[in-house]
Amino acid sequence: MALDFAKFTKYSKPGPRYTSYPTALEFSDAFGYDEYIKKLQTQDASRPLSLYFHLPFCKNACYFCGCNVVFTSKEEKMIRYIDYLKRELKILSQHLDCSREVIQMHFGGGTPTFFSAAQLDEIITEIKSYFPNFVADAEISCEIDPRHINEEQMRVMSEHGFNRVSFGIQDFNEEVQVAVHRVQPYTITKDAMDLARKYNMHSVNVDLIYGLPFQTLDTFKETLSLALTLNPDRFAVFNYAHVPWLKKTMRKIDETTLPPPDEKLQIMQYTIDFLTNNGYKMIGMDHFAKPEDELFKAIDKGELHRNFQGYTTKVVQI
């Protein structure tokens, strides 16, 4: 697929993060507590549910990060969060029919695996006590920072039916990793990947980001080649949105080291060509999947959807 560079240049301007829809700009105070409760109570009970849990803690800031994160290493904060989560579930269960089928559940962050195996077990057990009807082929997934995963955590998730994981890589180049404050050697990612396979995570995604400091087309070529050796089922290759006026940690990035727009476009074009030539198909914005992946197959059947969790074959209540 050839990109129309002139069109990209013409419409090049900062916009809201599009990875979630509706985008953050659509959120407003006009939709308050009463509207939320009404929405919960008036849903079509015959439709299945997709659940998202935000586990927001990280130890250190990656400077590119645009997520809603709480940086801490205090155990008591995490324990308190589990308590709040339990209370939230109880309130939710008073307004929503939790006996409905659950066809999707996603743990995002932050770093969900910042919680210990025992804490993850406690959280998932509590969720399932309110939502007992997970369908047999439910998509149950977790975002994982390869620097914070151990076998016990992976085993707990697997035993609870998690079948998908997404690993953050972003870039393998050491200079880039140092500049974004996320040093993650290849072997750490490879070990995490092997662990996911060992515990039967049948869909493994890796995230890369282009547009980071010190990246060039050549360095990103190396990153893509290394990432390919991990044999992921899916790639998500995101464009870095530099918005230091919104995210304080981004101010630590030296803007003079960011690749210019035309180099970013070249990286994007190369990524599309490289992954296409290596057996992946672009299934939509930033996402690539193997032919045997259900997202790939869903395109031809007209069954590919996008919801708040990203691309999916599941249709859920909005």
Ligand code: SF4
């Ligand atoms: S580990 Fe993930 S969520 Fe945490 S700061 Fe880094 S990119 Fe953001």
